[in-house]
Amino acid sequence: MSRKTGYKILDRYKEHGLEALSDRSRRPVRYANQLPEQIESLIVRLKAEKPHWGARKIRELLVRRLDGDIRVPGKSTIHAVLDRHGLVKRAGGPRHRARGTPLSAGTGPIDLWCADFKGEFKLGNGRYCYPLTVTDHASRFLLLCEALDSTREDTACTAFERLFRERGLPSAPTMACPLPVPMPCSISQSSRSGGSGSASPSNASSPAIRKSIPGS
Structure with missing residues (x-):
């Protein structure tokens, strides 16, 4: 330590002792x-x-009353004063948290479809490609492999709409996301950039669908 600091501590010791x-x-x-x-009292x-x-209205009133004689504190400072004196009401109760619908277990062909965006990669023309795949949960059969130019909801819904027309319409949705046309189906948009979703079709017994699943 410096000589000045040493003498300061020594003088403090002489005056007040070890404390x-x-x-x-x-x-x-x-x-x-x-x-x-x-x-603050005002x-x-x-x-x-x-x-x-x-705090905003109180500040406006202070500006009119003080009329430039004293610098009026900002809105955040006034709010801090009110909070320090317990004059700010805080929102009570737990905040609502969104919860996903639990997925059903796919035991048979076309009972459960798994959708997934397989990341992204850049094409030779500089544009990005987002591969969207849909597979059957039970048979692992590939139902759709679509190269999309984005992960927007309308683009994905168009691909699912075409898939539902070819493979069948689901009637027991597992995740809520309405299509742009009135169809009894739902898809998951949590599959953006690598996520996954699912859809549960109901007419698994239709001949057009059974022919696309090996062993059905």
């Missing part, structure tokens, strides 16, 4: 931007007079 050698608070003696007590009093007013 003076313990660490002291680093809190500043005064804050440069601390509000005067009169302004903010609290205005809030009591107007309990439904927030």
Whole structure:
């Protein structure tokens, strides 16, 4: 330590004993931007007079009353004062969290379809390709392999609409996402950039569908 610091500690010891050698608070003696007590009291009093007013309206009233004589604190500072005095109502109760629909177990052909975006890659013309694949959960049969130019909902829904017309219409949806046309089906849009979803068709016994599944 420097000589100046050494003498400061020695003088502190001579004045207050061993207790003076313990660490002291680093809190500043005064804050440069601390509000005067009169302004803080005025903010609290205005809030009591107007309990439904927030920091914005209280600040506007302060600007009119003080008329440029004193610098009016900002809205965030006024809100901090109200919060410090317990005058801010906080939203109570747990926040609602979205939950996905549990998937059913696919035990037979066409009971459950698995959709997946297989990442992305750049083509020779500089555009990106997003391969969308749909497979049957039970037989692992590939039902669709489509090269899409984006992962937008309308693009994916068009591919699923064509697939449903060729393979059958699902009637027991496992994830909610309406198609742009009125069809009793649903797909998952959580499959963006590598995610996966599923759809459950109902007419698995139709001849057109059974011919596309090996061993059916």
